[in-house]
Amino acid sequence: MDDVKERGDDMSTTGRPIEGKVALVTGAGRGIGRGIALRLARDGADLCLVDLSLDAVAGVSQEVVELGVKATTFAADVSDRDQVFAAVDHAASALGGFDIMVNNAGIALVESVADSTPEQVNKLWAINVNGTLWGIQAAAAKLIELGHGGKIINASSIAGHDGFPMLGVYSASKFAVRALTQAAARELADRQITVNAYCPGVVGTDMWVEIDKRFAALTGAAEGETYDKFVSGIALGRAETPDDVAGFVSYLAGPDSDYMTGQAGLIDGGILFR
Numbered sequence: 387m388d389d390v391k392e393r394g395d396d397m398s399t400t401g402r403p404i405e406g407k408v409a410l411v412t413g414a415g416r417g418i419g420r421g422i423a424l425r426l427a428r429d430g431a432d433l434c435l436v437d438l439s440l441d442a443v444a445g446v447s448q449e450v451v452e453l454g455v456k457a458t459t460f461a462a463d464v465s466d467r468d469q470v471f472a473a474v475d476h477a478a479s480a481l482g483g484f485d486i487m488v489n490n491a492g493i494a495l496v497e498s499v500a501d502s503t504p505e506q507v508n509k510l511w512a513i514n515v516n517g518t519l520w521g522i523q524a525a526a527a528k529l530i531e532l533g534h535g536g537k538i539i540n541a542s543s544i545a546g547h548d549g550f551p552m553l554g555v556y557s558a559s560k561f562a563v564r565a566l567t568q569a570a571a572r573e574l575a576d577r578q579i580t581v582n583a584y585c586p587g588v589v590g591t592d593m594w595v596e597i598d599k600r601f602a603a604l605t606g607a608a609e610g611e612t613y614d615k616f617v618s619g620i621a622l623g624r625a626e627t628p629d630d631v632a633g634f635v636s637y638l639a640g641p642d643s644d645y646m647t648g649q650a651g652l653i654d655g656g657i658l659f660r
């Protein structure tokens with residue numbers, strides 16, 4: 387029983403639960419990724435901000451630094467395994483460690499199952515599924531090299547729990563993220579590396595602007611109609627914000643979730659009840 391730690395043993399005395407930890411967030415330039423980066427910075431972590439270009443993360447980097455922690459930026463396409471490994475190496479060398487990986491980058495595809503083309507499917511899969519896989523691999527390799535545990539956190543979705551019409555391939559990719567999360571959690575548990583996923587609902591980001599426009603083009607719905615319809619199905623009565631998602635990711639990144647692994651938690655305001 388001696389090795390059983392009491393709750394709070396690892397908590398920082400500053401009230402910032404991940405003070406001094408290093409976190410990398412992909413797709414950090416806008417939307418949910420930006421929200422997560424700012425929240426983890428408020429929680430005390432130093433941040434490596436990754437997106438397709440350095441320009442995309444320059445503004446967020448400034449915001450992170452203003453919160454009193456360190457920030458570094460790196461341009462990487464998560465569908466490219468070497469670039470993801472290079473991003474993790476950069477985080478560790480620029481910030482002096484590595485503890486938390488948030489595989490957030492993803493794209494949407496609004497297309498019927500019948501009409502989805504090989505080009506659309508391959509592009510989506512390369513980013514949403516392969517990108518998450520490379521992120522898990524790179525983070526696990528770095529944590530093992532450094533000789534300590536850590537947290538790997540992946541972006542799934544309500545669409546990772548239910549297949550939505552016109553979002554079938556996207557849904558399949560988010561189911562795949564849950565599968566990778568479960569398998570990696572089992573494989574990495576003995577290294578004290580936890581692997582969990584967050585499953586947002588309808589978050590008012592640029593991704594949803596694009597989803598709504600594409601629904602309008604394909605179905606004849608008015609612009610805004612699809613978004614309003616989805617939001618009207620939320621029990622808590624409003625669209626989700628990046629901060630709503632970031633609060634849950636903060637929990638997954640911090641010590642309070644140390645005994646949780648392999649889970650894909652819904653944070654959707656009450657769309658799905660599981």
Ligand SMILES: NC(=O)C1=CN([C@@H]2O[C@H](COP(=O)(O)OP(=O)(O)OC[C@H]3O[C@@H](n4cnc5c(N)ncnc54)[C@H](O)[C@@H]3O)[C@@H](O)[C@H]2O)C=CC1
Pocket residue numbers: 412413414415416417418419436437438442462463464465490491492493494513541542543544585586587588589590591592593594
């Ligand atoms: N917006 C929503 O309602 C929901 C979003 N999600 C998931 O949350 C994550 C973030 O979504 P949003 O912030 O809404 O998306 P967004 O489209 O607003 O932002 C995505 C960010 O990822 C970056 N990105 C895209 N492809 C990339 C690549 N290949 N390599 C590196 N960076 C790349 C983009 O440049 C952008 O900065 C995605 O995985 C998405 O599938 C899940 C459920 C709901």
Ligand SMILES: CC(=O)C(C)=O
Pocket residue numbers: 494543544545550553586587588589593
């Ligand atoms: C973008 C997304 O994951 C949904 C289902 O809203």
